[in-house]
Amino acid sequence: MDTLFRPPDGAWQRLAPRAAPARALGAALGTLLWAVPAFVATWLFARTWLPWAPWVVGGVGLAWLAWRTIRGWRWARAFGFVERESDLLITSGLWSRSLVAIPYSRMQSVQVRSGPIERFWGLARVSLVTASIETSATIPGLEATTATGLRNRLIEAGEAQALAL
Amino acid sequence: MSEPHREPAAAGVPPESAAVSTPPEPQPTPTGPDFLPTADWGASPAPEPPPIPSPPAPEFAEPPATEKLTERPHPLTPLIRGWIVLLALLIGIGREFIPNGQGEGELPPLGFLVGGIAAVAVIAAAAGFISWRFTRFVVDDEELRIDTGVLVRTSQRIAFERVQAIDVVQPFAARFFQLAELRIDIGGGESARLRYLGLARAYELRDYLLARARGHRHAATVAVDLAASSVLTDLHEQDEVLVQVSPVTLLLAAVTSHEFFGIVGGGIAAVTIAVYFDLGWASLGLLVPLGSALIGFIAQRVTGQFNYTLSRRSAGLRISRGLTSLTSQSLPPRRVQAVQISQSLLWRRLGLYRIDLAVVGWGPLSDDEDARGVNTIMLPAGTAAQVSAALAALWPAGDYREIALTPAPRAARWPHPLSAPFLRWGFDDRFFVSQHGWLVRRWQIVPQARVQSVEVRQGPISRRLNLADVAVHTAGLQLATRAKGVDADPLRAQLAQLQEHLHHKPEHDVSEPPGEAGPPQPPTAPQPALEPDPQGYAGQPAARRADQAEETISSTE
Numbered sequence: 001m002d003t004l005f006r007p008p009d010g011a012w013q014r015l016a017p018r019a020a021p022a023r024a025l026g027a028a029l030g031t032l033l034w035a036v037p038a039f040v041a042t043w044l045f046a047r048t049w050l051p052w053a054p055w056v057v058g059g060v061g062l063a064w065l066a067w068r069t070i071r072g073w074r075w076a077r078a079f080g081f082v083e084r085e086s087d088l089l090i091t092s093g094l095w096s097r098s099l100v101a102i103p104y105s106r107m108q109s110v111q112v113r114s115g116p117i118e119r120f121w122g123l124a125r126v127s128l129v130t131a132s133i134e135t136s137a138t139i140p141g142l143e144a145t146t147a148t149g150l151r152n153r154l155i156e157a158g159e160a161q162a163l164a165l
Numbered sequence: 166m167s168e169p170h171r172e173p174a175a176a177g178v179p180p181e182s183a184a185v186s187t188p189p190e191p192q193p194t195p196t197g198p199d200f201l202p203t204a205d206w207g208a209s210p211a212p213e214p215p216p217i218p219s220p221p222a223p224e225f226a227e228p229p230a231t232e233k234l235t236e237r238p239h240p241l242t243p244l245i246r247g248w249i250v251l252l253a254l255l256i257g258i259g260r261e262f263i264p265n266g267q268g269e270g271e272l273p274p275l276g277f278l279v280g281g282i283a284a285v286a287v288i289a290a291a292a293g294f295i296s297w298r299f300t301r302f303v304v305d306d307e308e309l310r311i312d313t314g315v316l317v318r319t320s321q322r323i324a325f326e327r328v329q330a331i332d333v334v335q336p337f338a339a340r341f342f343q344l345a346e347l348r349i350d351i352g353g354g355e356s357a358r359l360r361y362l363g364l365a366r367a368y369e370l371r372d373y374l375l376a377r378a379r380g381h382r383h384a385a386t387v388a389v390d391l392a393a394s395s396v397l398t399d400l401h402e403q404d405e406v407l408v409q410v411s412p413v414t415l416l417l418a419a420v421t422s423h424e425f426f427g428i429v430g431g432g433i434a435a436v437t438i439a440v441y442f443d444l445g446w447a448s449l450g451l452l453v454p455l456g457s458a459l460i461g462f463i464a465q466r467v468t469g470q471f472n473y474t475l476s477r478r479s480a481g482l483r484i485s486r487g488l489t490s491l492t493s494q495s496l497p498p499r500r501v502q503a504v505q506i507s508q509s510l511l512w513r514r515l516g517l518y519r520i521d522l523a524v525v526g527w528g529p530l531s532d533d534e535d536a537r538g539v540n541t542i543m544l545p546a547g548t549a550a551q552v553s554a555a556l557a558a559l560w561p562a563g564d565y566r567e568i569a570l571t572p573a574p575r576a577a578r579w580p581h582p583l584s585a586p587f588l589r590w591g592f593d594d595r596f597f598v599s600q601h602g603w604l605v606r607r608w609q610i611v612p613q614a615r616v617q618s619v620e621v622r623q624g625p626i627s628r629r630l631n632l633a634d635v636a637v638h639t640a641g642l643q644l645a646t647r648a649k650g651v652d653a654d655p656l657r658a659q660l661a662q663l664q665e666h667l668h669h670k671p672e673h674d675v676s677e678p679p680g681e682a683g684p685p686q687p688p689t690a691p692q693p694a695l696e697p698d699p700q701g702y703a704g705q706p707a708a709r710r711a712d713q714a715e716e717t718i719s720s721t722e
Contacts, residue, residue: 004621004633004657086668095625101660102618103667131525131640132617161668 005091005099010082019141020076022121027072028065029117035061081139083153086161088128090137102137104157106130112147126150235301235312241342242297242361247290248338254282302359304370309349309377311357325377327351329500333367333493340491347371375481375495404483407558408544408551410473418517418546419466423509423605428458470545475555482558484543494540498559500524502615502641504543506552506608513606518552520544523641541643556610563595563675565610570598576630577650590635590648592659594666595675597637599648609646612675613666615639621660623653635660 006012039058046053074094081090087103107128114124118140124147128137142150258278295315303310310322332348339345339360345367346360362370419425432455439451471488475496482496503523512518520543527541544555556565573581573588581588583603590599597611616637623633633656636647 004653004660005623007657007661087664096622097628098620098622099660100618100620101664101667103664105668106617130617130638132638134620134636134638134645135618136620137618 012080015141023076024069024072027068105161107158243293246293250289251286328378330495331371335491404476408475421511502639503611523644560675565596573650574652
């Protein structure tokens with residue numbers, strides 16, 4: 001892995017093993033959400049004068065579905081974070097990679113959330129909130145117990161390093 | 166001039182404020198309505214004489230402890246509000262009849278028109294009178310409270326520490342009568358407004374509230390000598406002028422700005438198209454809106470920033486500007502998240518720069534003041550010396566120009582063909598600096614203490630070119646501060662260093678030099694260079710600065 005996006009200090013942690021199928025399923029459902037209505041619409045309205053149109057739409061939809069599913073799987077496998085002494089590093093992305101560093105002293109709150117798909121797989125996501133809305137520091141797909149443990153550690157670190165502003 | 170009024174604490178006051186308003190010691194006898202508490206509230210019988218004479222108030226002889234002295238805005242308030250409505254109406258109607266090339270606009274009968282306008286103005290004045298009648302405010306040692314509303318009574322009590330900034334705004338009509346509106350920014354959302362007050366009273370209240378916001382519980386008020394202040398600038402003897410921009414410079418800057426050429430270019434394109442398609446008179450008709458757009462643009466740039474003055478006094482930094490509407494805006498250094506200096510093509514020849522501020526709660530960067538009277542322009546147009554004077558006032562403990570900037574590698578010419586030669590970035594323990602842009606060059610400066618998180622990004626193309634983008638996230642959402650086209654090879658080590666600097670050490674906060682209380686610093690000329698180590702400042706006598714006003718406030722950020 002690229003050392004720019006995965007500096008070799010500290011123990012990099014990954015998402016829970018179940019996060020990859022959960023992410024893939026989420027991506028697949030997201031694709032089906034538009035692909036199925038598009039297929040039905042072309043079937044109903046365009047079939048008579050463009051008989052091949054529904055099959056093109058369906059084919060594109062299926063290809064996209066497969067692609068998104070694989071990418072979702074790989075995205076979750078590529079995700080990593082490390083709790084360092086004074087900040088949290090999060091690396092993510094396949095094509096467009098990013099590495100975010102959030103000092104514990106800048107954390108305002110830590111959220112643990114769990115959507116319906118995530119709950120089904122027993123997962124939860126941890127989000128760090130800073131004063132900036134640009135900060136996108138969300139760790140999706142941790143085991144629920146790991147997530148609360150991480151939240152508690154982050155809060156403790158934040159309190160210990162919070163600076164009297 | 167405000168009308169004194171004694172109000173039983175039980176009426177219209179929340180119970181907790183009634184409780185607060187019962188101090189053990191008897192309250193002093195104020196001599197008039199324009200009284201402010203001085204250092205010892207309990208002991209001094211009469212604070213200061215009111216700046217404007219007011220009728221004697223014999224009923225104050227023996228004040229029961231449960232009553233508080235409340236004030237009303239100036240009695241001329243309804244008149245001015247009616248006048249402003251009338252003016253808006255006249256301008257709105259007048260605009261209908263300015264020929265705009267379409268030749269419509271039928272006049273209703275004149276009597277009907279005048280009568281209608283008069284009726285609206287009278288109604289506005291009456292509404293203004295009623296709202297004035299029911300508006301009261303209290304500013305004393307204990308609380309800042311504004312009671313408003315006729316049907317729905319509102320009692321807003323503002324904690325002194327929450328006051329972020331205070332603006333004194335004088336619309337044109339109010340200036341005739343030496344009145345002003347006080348806008349109290351309490352961070353986020355609506356700001357509390359008091360309109361209209363006597364000018365002296367408004368300045369006095371501003372200074373008092375800013376002192377209280379700094380945590381000075383016993384702030385002595387300084388009587389504002391209106392005679393010494395100019396009608397155009399809101400400057401006083403104690404003020405130390407840091408930067409002033411003349412209207413000539415503003416005019417020059419406006420006609421050489423890239424926005425001006427944008428309007429001209431758009432107009433020329435439209436006329437060319439009209440001539441090409443042989444639209445005849447329509448092409449002439451296009452010149453009218455083009456002309457009015459240009460005049461409007463220049464007028465906005467010049468009148469909005471007229472007599473721009475950045476000054477410093479004990480209560481903090483202040484910017485006053487405006488021709489038709491004089492605005493005096495207090496500038497809280499600790500809330501400034503990022504600064505952008507920009508320079509358009511022709512300004513490079515003239516050596517002019519502009520500074521924009523990203524401040525929490527100020528909304529997006531804009532060219533004019535928004536509905537809340539907030540203006541994000543720190544310096545409309547100024548020389549390099551003025552830029553450094555302004556930034557030295559904002560950040561006394563650091564100079565961003567000391568930072569060695571890294572130019573972008575040759576490979577950056579692919580994703581940024583035009584701006585690559587100008588792309589640079591750098592940081593030290595106090596600032597993150599990035600410069601980019603082509604036609605309009607921009608320098609973005611973020612104090613490390615304001616950085617919330619750092620992000621490195623690399624897309625597929627950048628990866629082939631071994632480049633990356635570095636973004637620093639701040640709470641000022643108006644500016645996306647980022648360095649583009651950064652060489653990825655040394656970035657690995659640089660990033661570790663940058664993350665190290667983020668661990669905010671108080672002595673590295675650029676808006677407050679470390680050290681203990683001392684006399685305010687003598688007027689600062691733009692400082693050519695500063696000590697490289699922040700500790701060098703501890704030895705300077707000037708340690709404690711006036712513009713730390715917002716220190717305690719910023720805890721609410």
